[in-house]
Amino acid sequence: MQHIIENLARHNITNIILSIGYKADTIKEYFQTNPIPNIPIQYIYEDQPLGTGGAVKQASQSLNQNQPFILTWGDNLMDIDWTQMQHLHNQSNTQITMALTPREDVENFGVAKIEHDKIIQFIEKPPRNQAPSNLINAGAFIIHPSALTILPEGKSSIEKDCFELLAPKQQITAYNHTGQWFPTDTLEKYYYANEHFQPYINLKEKNIIIADVDDTICDTCQQISPEMTEHISKMIKRGYEFAFISGTKKEDLHKMISSRLKEKHHLLATTGTNYGLVEKDKVELKYNYSFSPTEKEEILAALDKVVTHFEIKSMTSTEDQIQDRESQITLSAIGRHAPIDIKKRHDPTGEKRKVWVEYLKQHLDETKYDIKIGGTTSIDITRKGLNKEWGIRTFLQHNNFHPNQVLFFGDKLHPGGNDYPATRIVDCIAVKNPKDTLERLKQLCP
Known part of the structure; x- marks a missing residue:
């Protein structure tokens, strides 16, 4: 949900209303603890389930009834270009503009039938060879309040009681979203989205790279490759700081990284509890926290x-x-x-x-x-608490670095993975293996 709101803010959409019911207090507490700068959030509570239609109708009552509003579901990770979508809506003469996204597995979704950029029908979970298109509802809309008058009072479905009725009247413009789109409505999909979704990151402010080691910089328990060493050395010469954080003990981490990498770098061994600065083949111990x-x-x-x-x-x-x-x-x-x-x-x-x-x-x-x-x-x-979030935070504080300067690379950024705590403090890029990491580093610094 935070990714969704931050993406809206990048398109100058800052009046946010969250319609919440299930775990409402948890959601509100999260945004109170982790406020998004300059984004006030209003909350509309569902005392009883109102369905998608009833919830939207209730939340929209305080809005200007002569101006369209943006609606998006909170359980899809996506990078919708809202500016482009608004431009399309302003040029159309329909009550609704709906984002559609392509899928191969159309048999698991409602599929849109389109004529002349208008959605005229939704076909629920058709066989692939009978689907009218490969485009499904992405859960992002621009809606004129007049479209909601068709909804009954109380509980309703905006899909069944509004969209499906307005589509044959050619009142829904199709916006084709070709960017990222990940549903998170099951635990399996949530884990997949966490691993593959690439959040917006302002790369211009990044000059500190912190990376996991095993299966991110090196193959498991192996030395850093010559190609990886060469590119990281080039980045360090261009002004980047590099830190390597791992559960590996300091002697093994030194062998894996420092035996080949000769430019100045930081080793955060045993999840950052042992910090050594490596320069000119010498390791200066900065701090160490050990078990009793x-x-x-x-x-x-x-x-x-x-x-x-x-x-x-x-x-x-x-x-x-x-x-x-x-x-x-x-x-x-x-x-x-x-x-x-x-x-x-x-x-x-x-x-x-x-x-x-x-x-x-x-x-x-x-x-x-x-x-x-x-x-x-x-x-x-x-x-307790000595995870990679702690290791990164302690390293940054010791060196007076700011989290906004940091870009973290890891292969286990999914919830439960040992890189996941890093997502709570710095921007992160999920990678599959050292080859993937090297490709991403080359994109960052050719």
Whole structure:
């Protein structure tokens, strides 16, 4: 919802009304805690469900009845060009302009039938070979209030009781949205949208790159590639700061990055709890936060239990399976240095580790520790709150850097992923692998 409002603001649309019912207090509290600058938000509460039609009709009562208004659903991530859409609406003579977006899986949606830029009918979930187009309702509209007079009082559906009745009268102009569009109405779709949606980022103000390491800068447990090294070196020479944050301990992180990268850079080992500045082949330790002996003993005992209970066998050694990284203790299921191809096949969806995490929560105090899935086969345990958000924030404060200067790259930015906390403090770009990261860096700095 924040992405939607920020996108509206970029098109000078700043009078925002949220119609809320389910989890209304949570939504209001979020925007009170995280206000969007210069965007006041009004709230209209549904005491009882009014349906899409009733909710829109209620929310629009305070608006100028002679001026069109913008309506958008809150569960679609998209980058609609509202300026262009308003221009089209102003040129049309229809009551409604509706954004449509192309989909291959039209059998899962209502599909628009179009004649001369007007929507004349909606066909609900047609077989692909019978669909009148591949365009579906994107959930973004410009509506003249007069269109809502067709709605009955009380509960109604704007789709059934308004759009479907006005379409045959050629009162809906079609606006073809070809940008990003991700529905988030199921948990699976939500995770997919978080991984693939690219939010608007003002790249001109970015001069600090913070990146995850495994599967973002390097293949798992491998050295940075010569090509990646060359391009990052070029960016550093052009004035960019580079910091690398990982659950990896400082010695391994130095081997993965600093053995090849010779320009000045920052290593944020063990999720940023150990910060070293690398310059001229020397590492200057800036700060370090470690577990106490009692904390280590408690965590190691819990990990021994999970390994025994689930019969998790290391392909390397015990020390390589359970690693003490001073401020983070990591379980690498089959060993950190097991063959990469086997590691990638071991738990690609994280389902095994989700079960192990739940088991660990029975043996470790969740008020003291964070237990997160990380890497390809690992589970990371840190003190509560010592995640990548904390690591990035502490690094920025130490160097008097501002979060607006930062662009973060990570391969696990979805909720539950170990990069996800970074989204709460800096702008982020989701990547699939080091090759994808390198392509994005080249786009940022050719």
